[in-house]
Amino acid sequence: MEGTVDGFRYGAVTPVAAYVMACLGGALGLRCIVRTLLSNQSWKAGWLGLGAASIGCGIWTMHFIAMIGFHVVETRIRYNVGLTVLSLAVAIVVVGIGVFIVGYRGASTPNLAFAGIVTGLGVAAMHYLGMAALHLNGTVQYDPFVVGLSVVIAIVAATAALWAAVTIRGFMMSLGASLIMGVAVSGMHYTGMAAVSVHVHSKVGGSWAGDSPNSLLLPMLVGPVIFLILAGVVVMFDPLLVLGDGDWNRLSAATGRTAPRPDSLFENQESRVEHARTPLDPQWAAPRSPQR
Template identity: 70%
Template sequence: MNGTIDGFRYGAVTPVAAYLMACLGGALGLRCVVRSLHNQHSWKAGWLALGATSIGCGIWTMHFIAMIGFQVEETRIGYDAGLTVLSLAVAIVMVAVGVFAVGYRGATPGTLSAAGVITGLGVAAMHYLGMAALRLDGTIEYRTGTVALSVAIAIVAATAALWAAVSIRGFLASLGASLVMGVAVSGMHYTAMAAVRVHLHGTGGAWTGDSATSLLLPMLLGPVIFLLLAGVVVMFDPLLVMGEGTWDRSFARHPVGPRATDKHPAPEPDAAFTPRASTGRRRPR
């Protein structure tokens, strides 16, 4: 017997909230990556790590907020805490692999393609690990073709996000890229959920694990707080708020040495090399 699946138990609330969290993680991550690449004084490893963690947390949070609205009408749903936490770790680590690859090796076609595939597979692995954490009185089955489509969407979305991170530098451009990234991540999630079928063992049978609300809501609190703190870092770092053009002009004017505003007057030219006005003859060099 197949169960009756409802992925929108609370209407538009969960998909909209999930989309906003994906956009927030994407926006913070892209700005941190831009900060590391286009400011010669930045701590690259730290900003790349913050960016990867922001994107990973945004994707994971998006998934499980959307899953709060998922139900099978004939049975209750629980979650395995260990697999749920593991899916978060996989999301962060796999995104970090892609972000660090393009951060240190550049956006060459080969690097970008490899990093996009690895990151996309990581996003898909996060999703299906999260689905493996489901506990219900039945067996979850998948339509192979739809699963393949969801993985392809994840790879394309990850590649596009990495390309945007190294190519789009202005604040408004990054904001627009994060909105598109949110659409791609949400699209991947709901495409993957369209592949789900639940074969019930019975009706109303026993299940193991915590309920969706009792487990997911407390676990979501940590990544959400992290994203808010990362947002504070971004807001109070002027180089993250300003566009790339402002950074380049600043560094072009003062590549090395003291700034023009420093109170260190330029040294006077050596008198030995100053022409003699009285004779019109120059001293030997």
């Protein structure tokens, strides 16, 4: 018997909340990648790792918030805990591979294409691994063409996001790129869900194991959401990310000197002391004697 699949059990609540989380993760990840391009004094590995984790958590959170609204009328739905956690790890690790490729090997067309393919396949793998964690009294079937389309959307979205990260440096432009990224990621998810059909074994009975969506997904979402909030605090307290590259360039032109880069949470103490000097400080303007 074919099951009645409903992906919007709670109306627009879950799609909108999922989209917001995808945008938040994308925005934080893009700004962290931009941070490695704006200053050579930053700890590149730290910022790239934070960016990868932000994007991965945003995508994973988007998926499972959307899955809270997924419902099959004829059967209850359960989730396998191990596969659900594994899907989060896959999202962060594979996105990290793409981010580090661009961060360390440069933003050439071959690097962007390769990193976009790897990252897009990782996003798709996270989605379908998360779907594999779904247990119900029936068989989940997929339309191969629509599945392939969802994978293509994931690759295009990942490539566009990486391109935006290395090309768009202004704060507002990055924000706009993250909104587009949220549309692409959410579009990939709901395209993949459009490929789903369920053949229910029977209306009653069934001995499948797992936790219900409310008992598993809601508590598990707390951790990634808290991480994204903390990542947002790190980004908000980094002046270079808040002001953007253009503001510091204008400051340099106004003073006629290279403006000191602001400190960040990943820079060492010596860099903090250097950046604390301002043009009003006589020591800042005085020429330095060569070190012996």
